[in-house]
Amino acid sequence: MYGILDRYVGKNIVLSVILVSVCLTLFAGLINLIDALRYIGRGDIDFGFVLIYVCYRLPIVFVQFFPVSILIGGVIGLGMMARNSEIIILQSIGLSKLNIGISCVKSLIPVIMVVIAVSEMAVPKLDKHAEDEYYRRASASTGVSVTSSGAWIKEGNMFIGICAMINRKTIAGVAKYEYEGTKLKSFSRAATGNYIDNQWVMNDVVEQVINEDGVTYNKYKTQVWPLSVNLERIEILNEISDKLSVVQLHDYINYIEQNGVDSSRYRLSFYNKLLSPIIMLVMLLLALSTIFGPLRSMNMGTRILSGIALGFGYYVLNQIVAPFSIVYGVPPILGATFATVVFLGLAIYLLKRKS
Structure with missing residues (x-):
């Protein structure tokens, strides 16, 4: 049940997360547009098609950046409340760190569910439409049909x-x-x-x-x-696993295993997709750690940089551990969960540690 304080805390968090998500998506979309310009001239591909192609892919970029957006948006939203002494006021009327954290989680869960729904239902269809159109136009030079x-x-x-x-x-x-x-x-x-x-x-x-x-x-x-x-x-x-929903990826894994093909790299992507809600909540815990942990005495700029560094650190660790798990025969579930477990432990440690 949502109370007045839950709605107030949630409004600050949700607005900050959505604003950061939109900014990161537009920035990444601009980079993708610049990169996609190299496709001009392949078959019937022109600038107009490249622009439409990048727009179709914006939802998948939004979904990919959303966990980091929760971290950075959480740092900004909670940081603004801390700077205005609102966090102190909430604690003075009886709300603990746990209560404030639960308010943030309750407010973000509906948003996370919407993002997951978009990821599973809308993103694969939009991406498939964009890729089908791309390969239709570029078929004169590629000669490849992707399913x-x-x-x-x-x-x-x-x-x-x-x-x-x-x-x-x-x-x-x-x-x-x-x-x-x-x-x-x-x-x-x-x-x-x-x-x-x-x-x-x-x-x-x-x-x-x-x-x-x-x-x-x-x-x-x-x-x-x-x-x-x-x-x-x-x-x-190489990118087929990023274009499929969890159900489609599960069917694809069964298909290639029936054909005697090692499915480790695809299982890794499958487990990453399953763990995405947990990863988002871990990012929120990291954001809370900047307010209640040893960083709470630092200014807003330092907190934001710390949030970006934590998000980048998670991405780097995940990108390093995941391929190693495949190369050395480690079960894909361990490769998919290692970075999440490490940063969950880091978030708990920072929340418990006092400055």
């Missing part, structure tokens, strides 16, 4: 399906259909493929050749496939 289950490439009389991209030079779950007119001539499946010396070398290939006498099976340890598609044309597979 939620991977990518398809047409090479002469062959169709190549790529399930996933393990790293920048390794693809997995590759299938090749070779036709003669409208008749299927052969079907090949490779466990992985490596881009070596400007050509694709496939590993553990199983080939089925269809002829009048039946089907002939051949196996190859390695086989070079004459594909003209280069790394730049399929690099979008």
Whole structure:
């Protein structure tokens, strides 16, 4: 139940968080617009399309920046209240640090639910529409069709399906259909493929050749496939996990696992999406620590810089630990939760510590 004080505290926090979110989104959108200008000239892509393309992607940028916005917006909102002695007044009438924190959480939970709903329902559709339109316009130069289950490439009389991209030079779950007119001539499946010396070398290939006498099976340890598609044309597979909702990502993981492909990197993204509400609450605790912890005697500018530093520190730690968890075979759930647990412990420590 929301009381008068809950609404007052919540209003300051929510307004600050939304304002910071909008500013960060617009700033990132401007950077994305400048970066997307390099696509002009690919197929039918012009400046007008680039502008629309970036606008379609603004919601996903908003969602990505929202946890940091909670941290910085919380620092600003609570900092303004502390500077005006409103925090002291609230404590003098009987509200504890816990009560103020609960008021902040209760006010932000509806906003967090809306952001998650946008992330799960609106963002994938908008992003898919933007990407579909981009690839339709750029198809003359890329020759790649991207779906939620991977990518398809047409090479002469062959169709190549790529399930996933393990790293920048390794693809997995590759299938090749070779036709003669409208008749299927052969079907090949490779466990992985490596881009070596400007050509694709496939590993553990199983080939089925269809002829009048039946089907002939051949196996190859390695086989070079004459594909003209280069790394730049399929690099979008690296970002497929960011474009899917939790449900779609779960289905995609099941799909690639059924095809014998390692799903660790996609499970990492799946767990990150599941943990996003907890991450947002941890960011709020960090913001509270700047008011009630050892930073409460510092000025507003220092607090904001501290909030930005904490947010940047979380991002860096998460970006370092996550790839290491994949490289060294650590369960993806540990890689996804490590940074969150560390900063949760830091927030609790700062809240308990006195200046």
